[in-house]
Amino acid sequence: MNALPSNPADENHAALLGRLGSRSVVFVGLMGAGKTAIGRKVAAMLALPFIDSDQEIESVSRMTVPELFERYGETEFRALEQRVILRVLENGPQVLSTGGGAFMNAHTREAIAGHGVSVWLKAELDLLMERVSKKQNRPLLKSADPRAVLERLMDERYPVYATSDITVPTRDDRKEVIAAEVVDALCRHFGIDETVPTDEVRS
Numbered sequence: 432m433n434a435l436p437s438n439p440a441d442e443n444h445a446a447l448l449g450r451l452g453s454r455s456v457v458f459v460g461l462m463g464a465g466k467t468a469i470g471r472k473v474a475a476m477l478a479l480p481f482i483d484s485d486q487e488i489e490s491v492s493r494m495t496v497p498e499l500f501e502r503y504g505e506t507e508f509r510a511l512e513q514r515v516i517l518r519v520l521e522n523g524p525q526v527l528s529t530g531g532g533a534f535m536n537a538h539t540r541e542a543i544a545g546h547g548v549s550v551w552l553k554a555e556l557d558l559l560m561e562r563v564s565k566k567q568n569r570p571l572l573k574s575a576d577p578r579a580v581l582e583r584l585m586d587e588r589y590p591v592y593a594t595s596d597i598t599v600p601t602r603d604d605r606k607e608v609i610a611a612e613v614v615d616a617l618c619r620h621f622g623i624d625e626t627v628p629t630d631e632v633r634s
Contacts, residue, residue, distance in 0.1 A: 443618050444477055447523065450621040456521040459534040459592055461584060462569055463562035464552040465601050465609065466528035472610030474526035487515050496530070505532075511538050520546040531584070535591055548620065549595035550613055556581060558603060562607045596620060615623040 458466040476483035574580045597616045
């Protein structure tokens with residue numbers, strides 16, 4: 432009895448998991464880039480656990496991120512964020528989405544480099560504006576001119592995000608499409624051939 436042809440995508444995913452070992456896939460990028468939504472899809476594709484660092488912070492502190500900002504200020508929040516991310520990174524392999532400012536912390540970047548592969552979801556300003564304007568829970572955007580704030584954050588943060596292991600442009604497309612592009616980029620990063628040879632499908 433002939434064996435069914437193997438699925439090259441599954442083989443690539445298995446190879447990718449082998450290369451990852453105990454490391455985490457860590458999403459970085461600005462608010463609204465889709466780190467949580469795309470992260471969940473990638474985790475499902477690779478059958479890995481998914482963690483959102485903001486949710487972890489909220490469960491540890493029993494306060495929402497906006498409440499933490501209001502009560503303790505950004506500096507204290509970043510210190511807590513760093514501790515939570517460092518703890519989470521010890522439990523790989525997994526997919527981890529981080530808050531927009533997390534990667535700006537040198538200690539956090541160092542920990543991510545040591546325990547993970549960083550993926551920057553790079554988004555254009557108009558896309559970010561369209562997405563964040565739908566949500567009122569963005570402490571850094573409590574301003575008369577949120578667009579100007581976002582532009583300033585892009586100027587400050589994009590050069591740092593650009594030091595990530597992998598950059599994947601994100602846009603207004605289906606989450607599945609972007610997630611598949613992230614997995615392809617991870618395969619390329621590890622030297623795994625993600626293309627399907629055409630003669631393999633023919634009998």
